[in-house]
Amino acid sequence: MASRRERLRAQGLRPVQHWVPDLRDPKVLADIRREAAMLSRHPEDAVIDEWLDTVRDPADWS
Structure with a gap:
């Protein structure tokens, strides 16, 4: 995984964390x-x- 992240960073990308609604939660x-x-x-x-x-x-x- 580390090598994949390094390749992506070399392409000018950076990791971003996204929080989304948990549709498994009934509330x-x-x-x-x-x-x-x-x-x-x-x-x-x-x-x-x-x-x-x-x-x-x-x-x-698409």
Whole structure:
């Protein structure tokens, strides 16, 4: 692993630690579902969805 890290550093990269929600935790899932439900009831939800459909390009996702 050390040699791989050195090769990556030689390429100008550096390690970065990312913390993400633990989707195995029921409390985290409940919070995400609660927040998603609140967002879906936002008065401008349809307008925001329409804008996202306009500006996003799924071809860029791969």
